[in-house]
Amino acid sequence: MNGGGEEREGEPMEEEREEEKERILLMWGYLPGVSPQRSPLLSPVPVRFPGSPAGDAWRDACGGGCGFAMAISESGKLMTWGSTDDLGQSYLTSGKHEEIPEAFPLPTDTPLMKAAAGWAHCVAVTAQGEVYTWGWKECVPSGKVVGDQSAAGLRLLEKDALLSSDQVSPRSQISKGGEESAKRRKLTSSKQGPESSSSDENLSALPCLVSLGPGVRINTVAAGGRHTLALSDMGQVWGWGYGGEGQLGLGSRIRMVSSPHPVPCIESVACGKDKSQAAPGGYISSEGQAHKMTGSVVKAIACGGRHSAVVTDTGALLTFGWGLYGQCGQGSTDDELSPTCVSSLLGIQIRGIAAGLWHTICTSADGDVYAFGGNQFGQLGTGTEQAETIPRLLDAQCLENSSAKIISCGARHSAMVSEDGKVFCWGWNKYGQLGLGDAIDRSIPSQIPLDGCLPTNVSCGWWHTLLLAKPFT
Numbered sequence: 001m002n003g004g005g006e007e008r009e010g011e012p013m014e015e016e017r018e019e020e021k022e023r024i025l026l027m028w029g030y031l032p033g034v035s036p037q038r039s040p041l042l043s044p045v046p047v048r049f050p051g052s053p054a055g056d057a058w059r060d061a062c063g064g065g066c067g068f069a070m071a072i073s074e075s076g077k078l079m080t081w082g083s084t085d086d087l088g089q090s091y092l093t094s095g096k097h098e099e100i101p102e103a104f105p106l107p108t109d110t111p112l113m114k115a116a117a118g119w120a121h122c123v124a125v126t127a128q129g130e131v132y133t134w135g136w137k138e139c140v141p142s143g144k145v146v147g148d149q150s151a152a153g154l155r156l157l158e159k160d161a162l163l164s165s166d167q168v169s170p171r172s173q174i175s176k177g178g179e180e181s182a183k184r185r186k187l188t189s190s191k192q193g194p195e196s197s198s199s200d201e202n203l204s205a206l207p208c209l210v211s212l213g214p215g216v217r218i219n220t221v222a223a224g225g226r227h228t229l230a231l232s233d234m235g236q237v238w239g240w241g242y243g244g245e246g247q248l249g250l251g252s253r254i255r256m257v258s259s260p261h262p263v264p265c266i267e268s269v270a271c272g273k274d275k276s277q278a279a280p281g282g283y284i285s286s287e288g289q290a291h292k293m294t295g296s297v298v299k300a301i302a303c304g305g306r307h308s309a310v311v312t313d314t315g316a317l318l319t320f321g322w323g324l325y326g327q328c329g330q331g332s333t334d335d336e337l338s339p340t341c342v343s344s345l346l347g348i349q350i351r352g353i354a355a356g357l358w359h360t361i362c363t364s365a366d367g368d369v370y371a372f373g374g375n376q377f378g379q380l381g382t383g384t385e386q387a388e389t390i391p392r393l394l395d396a397q398c399l400e401n402s403s404a405k406i407i408s409c410g411a412r413h414s415a416m417v418s419e420d421g422k423v424f425c426w427g428w429n430k431y432g433q434l435g436l437g438d439a440i441d442r443s444i445p446s447q448i449p450l451d452g453c454l455p456t457n458v459s460c461g462w463w464h465t466l467l468l469a470k471p472f473t
Contacts, residue, residue, distance in 0.1 A: 024453060024471055025049075025058045025071055029410075029464030030431035031082030032067050033098030038084075042432035042439065044448065044467065047071070047081070050100055061468040063408065064461035065117035065135075065223075068094035070104075071466065076111020077103040078124055082464070092204040093120050093135040106132055106207050118223035118303070119462070121241075123210075123230070129217025131230055134207040139226050139241045141210055142258045212238060212260055224303030224355070229263070229310075235297020237263040237310060245306045246337035247321030253337065264339065265298050265310050265318055271341040294318070294341055304355030304373075304409070309362070310339065315349030317342045317362055325358040326389030327373030333389065344390050345370065356409035356460075362391070367403025367419065369394040377412045378443025379427030385443060396444045398424065410460035416445065417455045423448045423467060431463045 026044040027034075034041065047069075049057055056077070062070040067090040068083040080094040081101040094117075095104050106112075108126060115124040121135025133140050210230075212218070216238075222229045227241035227248055238260045239248040246253060249263040271294075295312025302309045307321030307328055318339040319328040326333055329342045345362075350370075352363040358374030361381075370391040371380035378385055381394050402418035409415075413427030413434060424445035425434040432439055435448045453469035460466075 022470055023058045023456070024469050025061060026450075026467040026469065027069060027464060028435035029433035029461070030067070031069055031461075031464050033082045033084045035099075040430075040432040040439070041464075042435070043437045044435050044450065047101065047466075049073070049079075050102065058468060060114075061457050061459040061466040062115040063117060063410075063459035063466060064464065065093065065122065066090050066119050066462045068097075068117075069101075069461055069464060069466060070094070070115055070117055070122070071101070071468075072112050072115060073103075076113070076127065078106060078112050078115055080104045090120060093117075093122055107209070108132065114220045116221050116223040116228075116303075117461070118228070119225050121223060121226070121228070123221045123223050123228050125218050125221055125230075129219070129233065131210040131212065131218050131221065132207045133210055133228065134205055136226065137203060137205045138256060139223075139228065140205040140208060141240050141260055210240075210260060220301065222301045222303040222308075224308065225305040225357075227303060227306075227308070229301045229303055229308055230260070231298055231301045231310075235299065235313065237265050237298050237301060239263045239308075242306075245322035245335050247303070247306050247308045249308060249320040249337075249339045251338045253335075266294065266296060266312065271343050271346070300351075300353050302353040302355040302360070302409075304360060305357040305411075307336075307355060307360070309353045309355055309360055311350050311353050311362070315351065315365060317345050317350045317353065319360065325374030325387050327355070327358055327360050329360060329372040329389070329391050331390050342391060352404070352407050354407045354409040354414070354460075356414065357411040359409065359412075359414070361407050361409055361414050363404040363407050363416075367405075369399065369404045369407065369416065371414070374412075375443075377428035377441050379409075379412045379414055381414060381426040381443070381445050383444045394445065398445055398447060406458055408458050408460040408465075410465065411462045413460065413465070415458045415460050415465055417458045417467075421454045423450060423455050423458060425465065433460070433463055433465055435465060435467075 025047040027047050028041045028044050030040045032038040057074045059074045060072045064070045071079050079101040081097045083091040083094045085091045110126040110128050112124050113127050121139035123133040217233045218230045219233050220231050230238045240257050240260045243257050244253050244255045294316040295314035297313050298310045299313050300311040309319045320336040320339045323335045324333050328336045349365040350362050351365045354361045359379050360373050361371050372388045372391045375385050375387050405419045406417040416424045426442045426445045429441045453471045455469045457468040
């Protein structure tokens, strides 16, 4: 029961629909098609919803990928904007929608519930639990498994002029702390649509329905650099795409999985490498194995650049994939080829999870925030630029009286909404992706001044941030 009326699943009451139609969407950071000079938005700017006869409105923010933003409308349409036609392949993925959001054409009339974007691929879930995906061909299931990168994938990297998967930036990479090399590649202009050029067709796949097992209904999706995870209503995780560092959790370094495979997140879960780091809540047997009830189903998923993380129904955090910067939280820089329990968090009920290019952020049921991984720009929020291979509790003074509700990660920045409606950002800020009015990096969470609205969701794109909010009446 809610508000004295009967609440039916998937059908909000009239009062709730009216409230949702009042939501506003704010954006900041680097979205090249939004301003004529392609200048970054250093402070929050409202996103105007295009006029429609049905009086549609914003329902959810979905972040976006490299150079484009995504959100879902009240009627269940995927709205995209910010892209231009000369920044690699992003416009092929998001449509030539620049300043004004437009509905992205999908081969279904079923309303969308969730959506996510990687570097240059997108994935969306309908109200019926079906999954559609499009973008880079190597990220779109084709029903085959190959042992190496496809020629199309190699041509795509050359055409898009994107840097190698751990070195992506809007124009050129910044060299900082010796951890990132300053690489530049000339951007290739691409003036034709996906249907008009055979070379573009080799690079980009149009939206297609993902074939999963009979009766599989997906609730939510996550998109990483070149891999995708999908979570079913039964708590089973499915994965496809690039898996060379173990980010698909299949126990091997298979480079390309072109058909969805179940990811064994619960069965035979390891509990970290350094068992001495296990927190209270687990125990060490005589064989030196950590035992902990890791749960029976998965409740949340996240994809980083080349690593993945899931949260189970008991609040256990499992990670897998690339570990060079400690982004798997296992106390080492080794890759994890299979889902592995983060032993230092055993006994702490994890609720939310987000992953960036090289870092991971999670929240607990108590509202605490833990961060680990790469920290070259302060994206962990620890006050330093030192990487953390074990989850570290954020103890910034500004968070003392704030309980974390929602967390999100961009490539190298992080954002949080607290239970009392405050918004904090930290990390890389060259393109204003922190929304603080300048381009100065922050190594500790900093509150964004907002007036007249109550934030309900935050979602980071690669170099930008979206905030969904309800205006005060």
